[in-house]
Amino acid sequence: MNDSPNRIKLNLSRPDFTLAVDLTLPAHGISVLFGSSGSGKTSILRCVAGLERASNSLIRINGEVWQDDQARLFLPTWQRPLGYVFQEASLFEHLDVQHNLQYGLRRNKSPTAGAALSDAIELLGIGELLKRRVHQLSGGERQRVAIARALATRPRLLLLDEPLTGLDYSRRQDILPWLEKMRDELRIPMLYVTHSADEAARLADQLVVLERGQVLAAGPTTEVMSAIASPLAAGEEAGALLQGTISERDQQWHLARVAFAGGSLWLRDTGLPLGKKVRLRVLARDVSIATEEPSQTSIQNHLPCVIESVVADSHPSQALLRLSCGESVLLARVTRRAVDTLGLHEGKAAWAQVKSVALIE
Amino acid sequence: MPLSHEALQAVWVTLQLASLTTLLLLIIATPLAWWLAHTRSAWRATVGALVALPLVLPPTVLGFYLLVALGPHGPLGQLTLALGLGTLSFTFTGLLLGSLIFSLPFAVQPLQHAFQALGTRPMEVAATLRASPLDAFFSVAVPMTRAGFITAAILTFAHTVGEFGMVLMIGGNIPGKTQVVSTQIYGYVEAMQYGQAHWLAGSMVLFSFAILLGLGLLNRRNVRVMP
Numbered sequence: 050m051n052d053s054p055n056r057i058k059l060n061l062s063r064p065d066f067t068l069a070v071d072l073t074l075p076a077h078g079i080s081v082l083f084g085s086s087g088s089g090k091t092s093i094l095r096c097v098a099g100l101e102r103a104s105n106s107l108i109r110i111n112g113e114v115w116q117d118d119q120a121r122l123f124l125p126t127w128q129r130p131l132g133y134v135f136q137e138a139s140l141f142e143h144l145d146v147q148h149n150l151q152y153g154l155r156r157n158k159s160p161t162a163g164a165a166l167s168d169a170i171e172l173l174g175i176g177e178l179l180k181r182r183v184h185q186l187s188g189g190e191r192q193r194v195a196i197a198r199a200l201a202t203r204p205r206l207l208l209l210d211e212p213l214t215g216l217d218y219s220r221r222q223d224i225l226p227w228l229e230k231m232r233d234e235l236r237i238p239m240l241y242v243t244h245s246a247d248e249a250a251r252l253a254d255q256l257v258v259l260e261r262g263q264v265l266a267a268g269p270t271t272e273v274m275s276a277i278a279s280p281l282a283a284g285e286e287a288g289a290l291l292q293g294t295i296s297e298r299d300q301q302w303h304l305a306r307v308a309f310a311g312g313s314l315w316l317r318d319t320g321l322p323l324g325k326k327v328r329l330r331v332l333a334r335d336v337s338i339a340t341e342e343p344s345q346t347s348i349q350n351h352l353p354c355v356i357e358s359v360v361a362d363s364h365p366s367q368a369l370l371r372l373s374c375g376e377s378v379l380l381a382r383v384t385r386r387a388v389d390t391l392g393l394h395e396g397k398a399a400w401a402q403v404k405s406v407a408l409i410e
Numbered sequence: 411m412p413l414s415h416e417a418l419q420a421v422w423v424t425l426q427l428a429s430l431t432t433l434l435l436l437i438i439a440t441p442l443a444w445w446l447a448h449t450r451s452a453w454r455a456t457v458g459a460l461v462a463l464p465l466v467l468p469p470t471v472l473g474f475y476l477l478v479a480l481g482p483h484g485p486l487g488q489l490t491l492a493l494g495l496g497t498l499s500f501t502f503t504g505l506l507l508g509s510l511i512f513s514l515p516f517a518v519q520p521l522q523h524a525f526q527a528l529g530t531r532p533m534e535v536a537a538t539l540r541a542s543p544l545d546a547f548f549s550v551a552v553p554m555t556r557a558g559f560i561t562a563a564i565l566t567f568a569h570t571v572g573e574f575g576m577v578l579m580i581g582g583n584i585p586g587k588t589q590v591v592s593t594q595i596y597g598y599v600e601a602m603q604y605g606q607a608h609w610l611a612g613s614m615v616l617f618s619f620a621i622l623l624g625l626g627l628l629n630r631r632n633v634r635v636m637p
Contacts, residue, residue: 098538099537100534100537100538125537126534126537126538127536127537127538127539127540127541127542127543127546128540131538132538133534133535133538135531135534135535139531139532139535141532141535141550141554142554143550143553143554143556152536152539152541152549153538153539153540156539156540156541156545157540198539199538199539202539202540
């Protein structure tokens with residue numbers, strides 16, 4: 050594997066849509082392309098795969114150039130070492146699971162391809178499905194087989210186009226752990242398209258926020274998530290992402306303490322071992338502000354912080370605050386009246402009270 | 411012996427003609443149907459209409475023009491004469507050429523519909539799994555549109571067996587060469603040999619019914635489509 054960053058520079062003009070992006074993404078981990086429909090996230094994936102042809106573009110993955118319009122180079126899809134997981138399960142109905150998995154394998158000249166397939170079967174836990182016909186699989190199983198089929202070709206880049214969208218909530222919860230496992234165990238970079246802030250928070254190492262074919266923000270997930278100018282901050286799901294470690298357990302009250310750069314939070318003990326690295330998602334609507342250290346309150350988590358900025362929220366009654374707690378950032382949604390009565394402004398020291406925290410890993 | 415020697419000869423010529431027409435048409439119609447199903451060219455409508463023309467034209471019209479074209483003064487006739495092949499009118503080859511044109515829509519249209527229903531996604535999936543376009547066509551598109559191929563083959567075969575007007579025009583009803591079942595029946599009726607005509611006509615009814623029944627059963631088994 051080559052550690053040079055992947056470069057994706059694309060220009061695509063359609064009568065009703067223009068895409069212009071220039072991304073440099075790390076050679077490992079999941080890069081999430083986040084945006085609403087029409088933001089161009091799927092077009093980016095299709096152009097990277099060569100299923101659509103962008104003009105004036107440069108695509109360099111793992112040190113290999115797949116497209117360079119200045120050099121008049123364009124590899125057709127089938128010559129690009131990639132894996133693609135489509136939104137809907139796209140298994141071949143005329144083949145059983147085993148032959149679906151072997152389809153790409155047989156066309157791969159690599160001597161280690163066979164090992165790649167058994168690794169993929171094990172990684173995604175589909176060993177028992179091999180003899181089944183495609184129509185005998187559940188939606189979640191189909192998507193796992195499709196992911197394994199893509200992995201079996203030993204791709205240099207895995208492209209996932211909203212792989213969970215067609216699935217109901219519980220099926221989604223079935224697949225997410227497999228995706229997390231892939232992120233942690235594989236050294237293949239992944240481009241993951243989604244419109245769900247939850248999936249982005251859970252999976253992304255790098256986050257790219259798109260709107261109408263343009264990049265609004267790109268960078269490490271914790272930074273992009275807490276940038277209040279981004280559309281991620283506009284909805285009900287606005288919130289910050291913290292990366293921490295389980296560092297203490299309170300047996301009596303069944304609580305666990307997660308320490309992160311700049312403080313720590315107590316949350317429900319779910320049995321995770323000490324030292325386990327976790328992600329915490331703190332929604333802006335679950336954070337309130339006090340100007341003195343709160344004492345007589347049921348809220349167990351409060352952190353000293355400094356107000357970094359105050360901006361108007363989507364509704365005129367609300368304001369969104371960006372707080373720095375040591376090296377970490379929290380977002381808080383409060384009423385503008387509270388901003389006024391408490392005299393909240395940039396640079397003011399305050400206390401953030403955290404009503405609830407979601408442990409997402 | 412219910413069927414006379416000349417009737418059996420007509421059956422043999424018919425089977426040869428229908429089989430060859432079916433085989434050649436599947437080879438010709440597949441790329442044509444693929445193009446019609448996927449092209450965004452402005453010529454799509456024109457080509458589609460030309461392909462469908464034999465559906466609406468009286469067979470005698472086609473037969474007449476072919477006869478003229480294949481004759482010694484027609485463009486095709488001059489070509490075959492220049493190539494040293496003689497003229498093709500009143501020969502089995504001429505008959506085959508007529509059948510190919512006459513049955514073209516019966517091969518193209520089921521295939522075109524099957525390719526359209528298949529959509530572009532399976533071919534895209536195959537490309538992301540390293541299959542070249544030709545490889546993907548044979549390993550994905552053909553097996554997934556199997557029912558379309560079978561329908562096209564059966565319809566072409568049956569339609570060729572059933573043609574009459576054009577055969578009479580360009581074949582000339584020569585026993586052993588261009589006399590087929592449908593023209594043989596006509597000959598029996600003209601000669602008032604109703605017994606012979608009954609046997610041959612009855613066989614045709616059974617044959618046609620068996621084909622349509624088989625087609626119906628086949629389509630019932632293939633109701634599953636790609637999501």
